[in-house]
Amino acid sequence: MSDAPAAQSPWQTVTITRIQKRTPRVTSFFLQPSRPFVYHAGQHVDVRLTAPDGYQARRSYSIASAPETGETIELAIEKLEDGEVSPFFHEIAAVGDEVELRGPLGGHFVWSDGDGGPLLLVGGGSGVVPLMSMVRHRAMRGSLVAATLVFSARVWDEVIFRDELIDLAERRDGFDLVLTLTREPARRPADHARRVDAAMMVQAMTRLPAPPKLAFVCGSNAFVTAAAEALIDAGVPAALIRTERYGV
Amino acid sequence: MVTRGFSSGRKPPTDTDARIPPGQYLEQGFPVLSAGPTPHVRTEDWSFTLKHGPRPIKKWNWAEFNALPLTKMTRDIHCVTAWTKFDTAWQGVLVDDILADAGIEPPTAFTLALGFDGYSTNVPTKDLTGGKAMVALLYEGKPITPDHGGPARLLVPHLYFWKSAKWLNGLQFTERDEPGFWELRGYHIYGDPWREQRYTNDP
Numbered sequence: 498m499s500d501a502p503a504a505q506s507p508w509q510t511v512t513i514t515r516i517q518k519r520t521p522r523v524t525s526f527f528l529q530p531s532r533p534f535v536y537h538a539g540q541h542v543d544v545r546l547t548a549p550d551g552y553q554a555r556r557s558y559s560i561a562s563a564p565e566t567g568e569t570i571e572l573a574i575e576k577l578e579d580g581e582v583s584p585f586f587h588e589i590a591a592v593g594d595e596v597e598l599r600g601p602l603g604g605h606f607v608w609s610d611g612d613g614g615p616l617l618l619v620g621g622g623s624g625v626v627p628l629m630s631m632v633r634h635r636a637m638r639g640s641l642v643a644a645t646l647v648f649s650a651r652v653w654d655e656v657i658f659r660d661e662l663i664d665l666a667e668r669r670d671g672f673d674l675v676l677t678l679t680r681e682p683a684r685r686p687a688d689h690a691r692r693v694d695a696a697m698m699v700q701a702m703t704r705l706p707a708p709p710k711l712a713f714v715c716g717s718n719a720f721v722t723a724a725a726e727a728l729i730d731a732g733v734p735a736a737l738i739r740t741e742r743y744g745v
Numbered sequence: 746m747v748t749r750g751f752s753s754g755r756k757p758p759t760d761t762d763a764r765i766p767p768g769q770y771l772e773q774g775f776p777v778l779s780a781g782p783t784p785h786v787r788t789e790d791w792s793f794t795l796k797h798g799p800r801p802i803k804k805w806n807w808a809e810f811n812a813l814p815l816t817k818m819t820r821d822i823h824c825v826t827a828w829t830k831f832d833t834a835w836q837g838v839l840v841d842d843i844l845a846d847a848g849i850e851p852p853t854a855f856t857l858a859l860g861f862d863g864y865s866t867n868v869p870t871k872d873l874t875g876g877k878a879m880v881a882l883l884y885e886g887k888p889i890t891p892d893h894g895g896p897a898r899l900l901v902p903h904l905y906f907w908k909s910a911k912w913l914n915g916l917q918f919t920e921r922d923e924p925g926f927w928e929l930r931g932y933h934i935y936g937d938p939w940r941e942q943r944y945t946n947d948p
């Protein structure tokens with residue numbers, strides 16, 4: 498018999514404490530960890546679901562909340578038709594349910610206010626999630642690092658965190674929001690109604706006081722490829738561009 | 746812990762169980778993951794260098810490298826983001842054949858795979874030799890596209906797929922096991938999918 502403490506599984510049980518619909522296709526799930534959970538803006542977690550016969554499915558989800566928010570972590574999950582895990586969250590998961598989670602994970606697509614800026618954030622659809630964590634972290638720290646978020650969504654009603662982002666931009670504390678809608682006309686003066694391109698990146702950069710120190714790009718593989726190329730064409734050195742691809 | 750309301754609708758047929766490592770699921774597509782923009786490396790600009798520490802041992806250009814013996818490898822691959830894809834068909838130059846062309850035996854027990862984008866990943870040398878790994882040039886008979894790491898990527902199919910470095914431009918023998926890009930950022934130093942060595946502290 499050994500006195501050594503039992504090795505702790507890297508998985509922990511988390512409880513769903515709140516569910517909030519964000520857009521027609523994206524819902525936020527607020528999770529209460531059972532063990533201390535310390536993370537950086539931009540990191541993700543792995544979520545694991547287990548069927549009665551032992552079959553397991555796991556997927557990665559970025560953290561939308563800021564490290565300063567407290568114990569609860571927010572995930573914002575888009576429902577993919579015919580998917581396995583995202584429809585489970587949308588159709589079955591309820592407040593009080595438990596799922597397994599491990600993390601935080603990822604040490605590259607992260608930003609803390611101490612890393613400085615200016616920052617150029619480019620998100621497509623649910624790819625805004627880790628960027629939202631950075632934007633919230635920046636705001637909660639009272640950071641004055643200049644940051645522009647270019648956020649591409651299909652339509653106005655699919656702009657995840659829209660009201661919160663617009664409120665943050667209206668503080669005029671160095672955070673700036675550029676929305677681009679791919680299937681609807683633009684609504685706000687500085688917004689666009691097309692897919693991201695180099696001209697849009699050039700314009701977004703003119704709103705920063707200096708060239709970006711770091712650019713973060715997140716979304717589907719196709720979006721990240723297009724946006725990263727737009728940034729390079731706009732003159733951002735490849736070495737400053739960090740990407741997170743959701744794979745599909 | 747059983748998740749309330751979750752059922753195993755996607756459970757793969759049991760005859761494939763033995764091919765799916767723990768925590769992985771079967772994927773039909775070929776997802777793309779990488780840390781930065783996709784470099785577009787022209788074959789005219791491509792080269793591959795074998796190094797011992799900082800010292801170059803031998804360097805090949807695209808034509809010279811393509812003149813080395815080509816080997817076919819059809820293998821299951823396992824990505825740390827939990828997908829497994831069966832029977833991916835590659836063609837390329839075995840690391841054994843690269844060493845033979847350079848006329849050397851592996852000088853050290855550890856290797857760093859180096860990419861044009863500055864990416865690196867560490868693999869023990871014995872995991873690269875003995876027919877276990879190649880520098881792949883073709884996927885399903887066609888040149889590897891830039892988003893999948895073309896013109897040339899490492900293929901070490903028995904380790905998690907981040908070890909199969911994209912946009913490869915060299916292998917560097919090192920005296921010690923030096924963590925590469927992802928290994929410095931929380932991923933496992935070795936990355937055996939059958940032991941589920943995903944992250945730094947996994948046993």
Ligand SMILES: Cc1cc2nc3c(=O)[nH]c(=O)nc-3n(C[C@H](O)[C@H](O)[C@H](O)COP(=O)(O)OP(=O)(O)OC[C@H]3O[C@@H](n4cnc5c(N)ncnc54)[C@H](O)[C@@H]3O)c2cc1C
Nearest residue numbers: 556557558559573574575577579580581582583623626743
């Ligand atoms: C680092 C990282 C962070 C991420 N962060 C987020 C995030 O914040 N929010 C978010 O919403 N997503 C995020 N994702 C994506 C997420 O991990 C899942 O890929 C996504 O939720 C889809 O999972 P799913 O199980 O619902 O769909 P899957 O079952 O994986 O299927 C995906 C699509 O492929 C099709 N498909 C694939 N295989 C089959 C099959 N056998 N049968 C039927 N259909 C199939 C489905 O139609 C579906 O549309 C992230 C991914 C990564 C890698």
